[in-house]
Amino acid sequence: MSELAEEREVILGVDTHLDVHVAVLIDVVGRVVATTSVPTTALGYEQLIEWVLGFGRFTRAGIEGTGTYGAALARRVQEHGIQVLEINRPDRSGTGI
Numbered sequence: 001m002s003e004l005a006e007e008r009e010v011i012l013g014v015d016t017h018l019d020v021h022v023a024v025l026i027d028v029v030g031r032v033v034a035t036t037s038v039p040t041t042a043l044g045y046e047q048l049i050e051w052v053l054g055f056g057r058f059t060r061a062g063i064e065g066t067g068t069y070g071a072a073l074a075r076r077v078q079e080h081g082i083q084v085l086e087i088n089r090p091d092r093s094g095t096g097i
Helices: 003-007 042-053 071-079
Strands: 009-015 020-027 032-039 057-064 083-087
Touching: 009 042, 020 042, 032 042, 042 057, 042 071, 057 071, 071 083
Parallel strands: 009 057, 057 083
Antiparallel strands: 009 020, 020 032
């Protein structure tokens, strides 16, 4: 990791699904740094965490569905000392989605 990456704080956002989680990494002003997806397995979670660490200081993660599809990922991220913020699914009633 470069010296610049070590100083830059990055924030992880995860859209959770049954078989795959889709992740976006942003900087502190909201610019997209990178995106990826990982399988919903223990190995996938570790790969995601290692991927994030390659971009900078990882201190916060917003994870959708921490009580359902995102529960295992949220636990794993917290075990690394990262603050997890629960992101609620948007209300899709009446939108046809």
